[in-house]
Structures are given as structure tokens and as C-alpha cells.
Amino acid sequence: xxxxxxxxxxxxxxxxxxxxxxxxxxxxxxxxxxxxxxxxxxxxxxxxxxxxxxxxxxxxxxxxxxxxxxxxxxxxxxxxxxxxxxxxxxxxxxxxxxxxxxxxxxxxxxxxxxxxxxxxxxxxxxxxxxxxxxxxxxxxxxxxxxxxxxxxxxxxxxxxxxxxxxxxxxxxxxxxxxxxxx
Numbered sequence: 117x118x119x120x121x122x123x124x125x126x127x128x129x130x131x132x133x134x135x136x137x138x139x140x141x142x143x144x145x146x147x148x149x150x151x152x153x154x155x156x157x158x159x160x161x162x163x164x165x166x167x168x169x170x171x172x173x174x175x176x177x178x179x180x181x182x183x184x185x186x187x188x189x190x191x192x193x194x195x196x197x198x199x200x201x202x203x204x205x206x207x208x209x210x211x212x213x214x215x216x217x218x219x220x221x222x223x224x225x226x227x228x229x230x231x232x233x234x235x236x237x238x239x240x241x242x243x244x245x246x247x248x249x250x251x252x253x254x255x256x257x258x259x260x261x262x263x264x265x266x267x268x269x270x271x272x273x274x275x276x277x278x279x280x281x282x283x284x285x286x287x288x289x290x291x292x293x294x295x296x297x298x
Contacts, residue, residue: 126167127261130268133163134205138214140222153229160202168272172197174279182278190279197275201268203227207254208264215255216248223251 137156143149165172174180175194182193206223209215217224224247231241258264276282287293 123262123265127265129163129167130205130264131210131261133160134208134264135210137206137226138210138221138223142222142225149225149229153226156226157199157202160205161198164198164201164268164272168269171269171272171276174276174282177279177281181280183280183283193275193278197271200274201271204254204258204264204267204271207251208258209251209255212255215251217244217251219244 140152140156142152172194175190175197177190180190182190206227224244227247228241232239233241258267277286
């Protein structure tokens with residue numbers, strides 16, 4: 117029963133956070149909106165670290181290195197993992213009637229905020245139609261708060277096997293050498 121209660125509490129916490137950010141009034145001023153979105157990211161980080169202390173805690177082992185040739189910094193990998201988890205939450209929907217959003221939606225604004233809109237340089241913000249298509253696909257995969265908890269849990273675990281200590285432990289226990297984190 118403790119595990120069921122913990123899963124219920126975790127899925128409720130994610131659903132509550134999603135509902136709160138989906139109703140956040142973001143400033144039209146880009147600098148202020150950036151501060152608001154950074155605050156949302158920090159609040160999500162605290163929530164995720166509370167919900168997944170063991171999984172995300174692997175990133176904080178002193179002198180932790182990754183096995184990736186591109187990214188060597190475990191703190192950087194942790195941030196990437198946390199942003200992937202937040203992206204899943206932003207793409208999630210509370211119900212079929214809420215799958216499609218408009219361009220003023222805080223969810224769309226959060227998701228596209230760091231994207232540069234410079235078509236001449238080949239850089240454009242994800243279109244609203246594309247965002248809504250992704251949300252539709254996400255809704256098909258994650259129809260309720262329990263599906264979302266499952267996806268976010270998988271994301272919390274995914275990059276831990278990039279970490280040297282975790283990959284070495286997996287290699288020792290499995291006998292497989294050169295673990296590919298995927």
C-alpha cells in the first residue's frame with residue numbers, strides 16, 4: 117500500500133504542477149517571461165528531485181563523469197534529463213478537450229521560449245500546428261496522470277546509464293561490456 121500511495125502522490129504532484137503551469141499568465145515582455153520560465157524550471161527541478169531522489173541523485177555523486185564522448189559533465193546531463201521530464205509534462209494534456217492549445221498558451225510559450233525565430237538563418241520557432249500535433253501524439257500515449265508518471269519515471273532513469281558509476285555497475289552485474297545507455 118505504501119508504494120500505491122507513493123505512486124498516487126507522485127502522479128498527483130505532477131498533475132498539479134502541470135495544471136498550475138498551464139494556467140500561468142506569462143508576461144508579454146520577453147525578459148520578464150524568461151524570468152518566469154526560469155522560475156518554473158527551478159520549481160520543476162525541486163519537484164522532480166523530490167519525486168525521484170535516487171534516480172536523479174546518481175548525477176550528484178562527487179566527481180561523477182559520463183560515458184558519453186560528447187558530454188562529460190554529470191550536472192549537465194542532469195539538467196538535460198530534468199528538461200526532458202519538464203518537456204513531457206508540458207506536452208501532456210489533462211484531457212482530450214485540452215490537447216489543442218493556442219499560441220498564447222503558457223505550455224506552448226514554455227516549450228518554444230528558447231527557440232530563435234530567424235528564418236533567414238534557418239532557425240524558426242516550432243509552429244503551433246506542430247506543437248499541437250506532438251501534444252496529440254502525447255495524448256494518445258499518455259491518457260492519464262499514471263501514464264504520465266510512467267513516462268517521467270522512464271525519463272528520470274534513461275540518462276543515468278550514461279554515468280560512469282551506473283554503467284560500471286550494470287556492466288558488472290550483467291557481464292555486458294561497453295554499455296550503451298539507450
